[in-house]
Amino acid sequence: MTNRFLGVRRAVLAAGSVAVLGLVAGCGSGGGSEGTSSAPRTESGSATSSAGGAPTGASSVPTDAVSNSLTPSAPPASASVTRCHTSELSASAGRNNPGAGQENFPVVLTNESHRTCTLYGYPGTAFVDASGKQLGPDPERSAAKPETVKLAPGGSAWAGLSFANPEISGAGTATPAALVVTPPDEEDPLKVAWKGGAVPVSGDESSVRLIPFSPGTGA
Numbered sequence: 266m267t268n269r270f271l272g273v274r275r276a277v278l279a280a281g282s283v284a285v286l287g288l289v290a291g292c293g294s295g296g297g298s299e300g301t302s303s304a305p306r307t308e309s310g311s312a313t314s315s316a317g318g319a320p321t322g323a324s325s326v327p328t329d330a331v332s333n334s335l336t337p338s339a340p341p342a343s344a345s346v347t348r349c350h351t352s353e354l355s356a357s358a359g360r361n362n363p364g365a366g367q368e369n370f371p372v373v374l375t376n377e378s379h380r381t382c383t384l385y386g387y388p389g390t391a392f393v394d395a396s397g398k399q400l401g402p403d404p405e406r407s408a409a410k411p412e413t414v415k416l417a418p419g420g421s422a423w424a425g426l427s428f429a430n431p432e433i434s435g436a437g438t439a440t441p442a443a444l445v446v447t448p449p450d451e452e453d454p455l456k457v458a459w460k461g462g463a464v465p466v467s468g469d470e471s472s473v474r475l476i477p478f479s480p481g482t483g484a
Contacts, residue, residue, distance in 0.1 A: 371483025434470030
C-alpha cells in the first residue's frame with residue numbers, strides 16, 4: 266500500500282513538473298513576442314519624422330525638384346525696360362519730304378533721360394492755334410503694324426504725319442501755331458512750334474494720317 270502511494274505521488278509530481286515547465290516555456294514565448302512588437306522598427310522608411318511624416322532617410326521629393334521649386338524664375342531681359350514717359354522725352358517736327366501730292370513730316374521723340382525706354386504705336390497729335398484750340402479733325406492711323414522701338418539715352422524715334430497738299434486737294438486751310446504731341450500711353454503732351462505752313466482743316470481732303478514709330482529721326 267505504501268509502495269503504491271509512493272508510486273502515484275511520484276507520477277503526480279512528475280506530471281506537475283512537466284506542466285510547470287510547459288507553462289514557463291509558454292510564458293517565455295509570449296514575452297518574447299510582446300518584446301518584439303514594442304521594439305522600434307528599423308526597416309528603411311518604416312519610421313516617421315516629426316516634421317510631416319516623411320520617411321526617415323528617404324525623401325519623397327528629389328532635392329533638385331525642391332530647389333527648383335523654390336527658385337523664382339528669372340525675369341525677361343526686357344522686364345526692366347519700361348515705356349518712355351513724357352517727362353523723359355523731347356519732341357520736334359522734322360523737315361517736309363513731299364511727294365505725289367502729299368506733305369510728309371516726321372514727328373520725332375528723343376529720349377532725354379539717363380535710362381533706356383520704349384515707344385510702341387502712334388503718337389497723339391493735333392494742330393492748334395495760338396490759343397490752344399485744335400485745328401482740323403483728329404488724325405487717322407494707318408494700318409501699318411507697330412513695332413516696339415527701344416530708345417537708349419539720346420536715341421530717337423519718328424512717326425510719319427502726312428496730308429494731301431491743300432493747293433492740289435482744294436481743302437480749307439489754316440496755319441497752326443503748334444503741333445501738340447502726346448507719347449503713346451501717356452496723358453501729358455509736348456508742344457512743338459509748327460513751321461510747316463498751312464495745313465488742311467476742312468473739306469473732304471482735310472484728313473491727316475499717321476504711321477507708327479520707327480527707329481531714327483526720319484531724315
